[in-house]
Amino acid sequence: MVQFEQLLRDKGYRLTNQRRVIVGELEKVRHLSAEELHDRVKGDHPELGLSTVYRTLDLMHELGVVRKEDFGEGYARYELETERVHHHARCKSCGKVIEFNEELMEYLALQVEHETGFVSEGYEITLHGHCSECVAAKAS
Numbered sequence: 001m002v003q004f005e006q007l008l009r010d011k012g013y014r015l016t017n018q019r020r021v022i023v024g025e026l027e028k029v030r031h032l033s034a035e036e037l038h039d040r041v042k043g044d045h046p047e048l049g050l051s052t053v054y055r056t057l058d059l060m061h062e063l064g065v066v067r068k069e070d071f072g073e074g075y076a077r078y079e080l081e082t083e084r085v086h087h088h089a090r091c092k093s094c095g096k097v098i099e100f101n102e103e104l105m106e107y108l109a110l111q112v113e114h115e116t117g118f119v120s121e122g123y124e125i126t127l128h129g130h131c132s133e134c135v136a137a138k139a140s
Contacts, residue, residue: 004065011063018048022056023080026066030079031088031097037078071097071126089127093134 004023005015021041026032029040038053057078060066069077071090077097087105089098109123130138 007063007065013059018045018052019056019060021045021048022053022060023065026078026080030099031069031077032079033073033075033077035075069124069126072128087125087127089129089131091131091134092128093130093138096131096133098131 004019008015008019021044022037025037025041032040034050034053034057037057038048038050041048041053057066057068061068061078065081066078067081069079069088071077071088073095086099086101089100090096091098105125109120109125112118113120
């Protein structure tokens with residue numbers, strides 16, 4: 001939170017209570033949509049409207065504090081930006097998002113760059129399928 005506050009000040013913004021609440025929630029839970037985040041905090045913070053959540057997430061994304069992910073659901077999900085490279089697997093049945101880190105994925109990205117001359121600025125790999133719980137439920 002201290003780093004976030006310093007970044008905001010450096011860019012001419014203040015650390016408002018609404019921004020503090022949103023960052024705090026994203027520290028607890030990853031891959032939330034704006035609506036899910038709003039639903040999680042509105043009980044304790046009824047003054048925090050959905051439009052404020054959207055504006056704050058947009059600002060945080062612009063500042064590089066949060067990563068905006070598109071898992072093909074028709075809306076974005078957000079997580080705090082980390083230096084740790086990771087990828088996602090999304091269950092098409094229940095919507096669960098599983099993070100994983102696989103060195104082979106990074107090797108494949110580098111191989112594509114080497115073979116094609118493409119210079120990437122980053123990459124994200126998302127697998128789409130079904131989690132073990134949904135597979136087990138379908139089998140029974």
